[in-house]
Amino acid sequence: MSARLPAKGLAVLLGCLAVWELLARQSVALAAYFPPPSQVLLTLVTILASGDLLGHVAASLSRFAQGYAVAGALAVGTGLCLGLWRPLHALFEPLIELLRPMPSPATIPIAILFLGIGDEMKVAVTVYACSWPILLNTIDGVRAIDPVLWNTAATFRLGPWQRFWKVVLPAASPQIVTGLRVSLAIALILVTTSEMVVSNDGLGFYILDRQRSFQIREMYAAIVALAVIGYMLNRLFLGLDGWTMAWHKGLTRKEEIL
Amino acid sequence: MLEVRDLRKEFQPLSGSTVVALASVSFRVAAGQFVSIVGPSGCGKSTLLQCIAGLSRPTAGHVLLHGREVTGPPEGLILLFQEYNKSLMAWRSVLKNVRFGLENRPGMSRNQIDAEARRYLELVGLEGFEAHYPWELSGGMQQRVAIARALVRRPEVLLMDEPFGSLDALTRIELEDALLRLWESLQATIVFVTHDIEEAVYLSDEVYVLSRRPCQVIEEIAVKLERPRNQLTTREDPRFIQARHHIFELISKEMSRA
Numbered sequence A: 001m002s003a004r005l006p007a008k009g010l011a012v013l014l015g016c017l018a019v020w021e022l023l024a025r026q027s028v029a030l031a032a033y034f035p036p037p038s039q040v041l042l043t044l045v046t047i048l049a050s051g052d053l054l055g056h057v058a059a060s061l062s063r064f065a066q067g068y069a070v071a072g073a074l075a076v077g078t079g080l081c082l083g084l085w086r087p088l089h090a091l092f093e094p095l096i097e098l099l100r101p102m103p104s105p106a107t108i109p110i111a112i113l114f115l116g117i118g119d120e121m122k123v124a125v126t127v128y129a130c131s132w133p134i135l136l137n138t139i140d141g142v143r144a145i146d147p148v149l150w151n152t153a154a155t156f157r158l159g160p161w162q163r164f165w166k167v168v169l170p171a172a173s174p175q176i177v178t179g180l181r182v183s184l185a186i187a188l189i190l191v192t193t194s195e196m197v198v199s200n201d202g203l204g205f206y207i208l209d210r211q212r213s214f215q216i217r218e219m220y221a222a223i224v225a226l227a228v229i230g231y232m233l234n235r236l237f238l239g240l241d242g243w244t245m246a247w248h249k250g251l252t253r254k255e256e257i258l
Numbered sequence B: 001m002l003e004v005r006d007l008r009k010e011f012q013p014l015s016g017s018t019v020v021a022l023a024s025v026s027f028r029v030a031a032g033q034f035v036s037i038v039g040p041s042g043c044g045k046s047t048l049l050q051c052i053a054g055l056s057r058p059t060a061g062h063v064l065l066h067g068r069e070v071t072g073p074p075e076g077l078i079l080l081f082q083e084y085n086k087s088l089m090a091w092r093s094v095l096k097n098v099r100f101g102l103e104n105r106p107g108m109s110r111n112q113i114d115a116e117a118r119r120y121l122e123l124v125g126l127e128g129f130e131a132h133y134p135w136e137l138s139g140g141m142q143q144r145v146a147i148a149r150a151l152v153r154r155p156e157v158l159l160m161d162e163p164f165g166s167l168d169a170l171t172r173i174e175l176e177d178a179l180l181r182l183w184e185s186l187q188a189t190i191v192f193v194t195h196d197i198e199e200a201v202y203l204s205d206e207v208y209v210l211s212r213r214p215c216q217v218i219e220e221i222a223v224k225l226e227r228p229r230n231q232l233t234t235r236e237d238p239r240f241i242q243a244r245h246h247i248f249e250l251i252s253k254e255m256s257r258a
């Protein structure tokens, strides 16, 4: 989970790229399906410079942001309620246990049925899929709050709101952040998948479209762009996480030593 | 000022028969007194304090503070938990943990709260550690933070649940004397639970000895030793030795009771 690439890891990465490059250069026929990374990179620069890809990137990122934000608000809110109120959790637990293991792309046809093939559908399936890790982690985080901490809040006579802001939310925050991090990747998966199923823009659409029209280099270039976006989003998240959750990192590091 | 009258507490475990933690506990504590409660481990000392603090409802009997029945956490009373490390907020710095004690006091400005928190940190000997996190400190220092957080509210009654039980002997001696100094300057009433007979005698005006479960008070021993107490001379005083001897016999008899 280290944010910085270590030198050895970077060497392995470059080694893989070199092997790919060498293999791809073995024959022209092979290069048609499997273009060397140098050409992929060149194509990526070209389609970025021509502005061809930017619209698709923007469309995908916009869906990602909407879906992720709505899921975050919805799942953290619901998770806090379910975590705080056991009878409510008991009521919904069977439903959660049933829905959670279902592969999320299965919701795409349902969403098309109800919402059509536009942005609403793609945002909706993204919200659905990335709500689960956030919801479950938030519930766990709240329920794992030590009784001693609850009693501390009580003996200092905190009101319900103070208890929520000063104890529940900070105490559960490391788990909530874990859920949010897991969902980051899931959101990108669902955006891309739904764009592949039905769309006329977005990276998912672009990748599949170029494959079908046999523009293999463009297809690879867009895949690389997607990978880089995923990596950068994760880096951004880890940066924010390291900044707000420094106390938790220190605490867990200490517990590991003990 | 504090009166416990025929207090009874039963627990109903998920499986098995009812556990009677407190059979019938009665005692009175006058204002400004330092009272210790000693009893075999598992006899119900923590349960007793939680009932007094209004955190746990007794099955029968009453707790009266200034003649008024305690039904929830009362104003002016703070319980210091046995698990002080879990009671501190890992996401707050030492200073902010102490500030917590005053944050829900109406009519105090941020600056006043800050000044008070710093003053009490100094009183417990933690100046210079304001910016540290609790988990960066030793057990004894964490306990000082918990004590400062409680005392900054200037409680009339302070309930302490085996506060020094897990500390090394030297830290313990230091904190015993620090507590006595603070108690004298604040004129609080302290109910101090311990399983250490010598500690009880050394600190207290009065020691209540509890029986095994189901628990009741078997004897109240007045400790008539001069204050300020001294770790060497007080502990060598014949009256100290006699009180210790007496309580030790009471408890060994209690432990060997079939």
Ligand SMILES: Nc1ncnc2c1ncn2[C@@H]1O[C@H](COP(=O)(O)OP(=O)(O)O)[C@@H](O)[C@H]1O
Binding pocket: B011, B012, B013, B019, B021, B040, B041, B042, B043, B044, B045, B046, B047, B048, B213
């Ligand atoms: N929430 C609970 N549910 C069931 N039994 C409990 C609960 N809390 C305490 N007890 C039981 O009550 C007895 C007294 O516990 P406690 O007050 O913690 O003892 P002490 O502090 O003297 O060591 C123990 O036998 C314990 O198992």
Ligand SMILES: [Mg+2]
Binding pocket: B045, B046, B047, B082, B161, B162
């Ligand atoms: Mg106890």
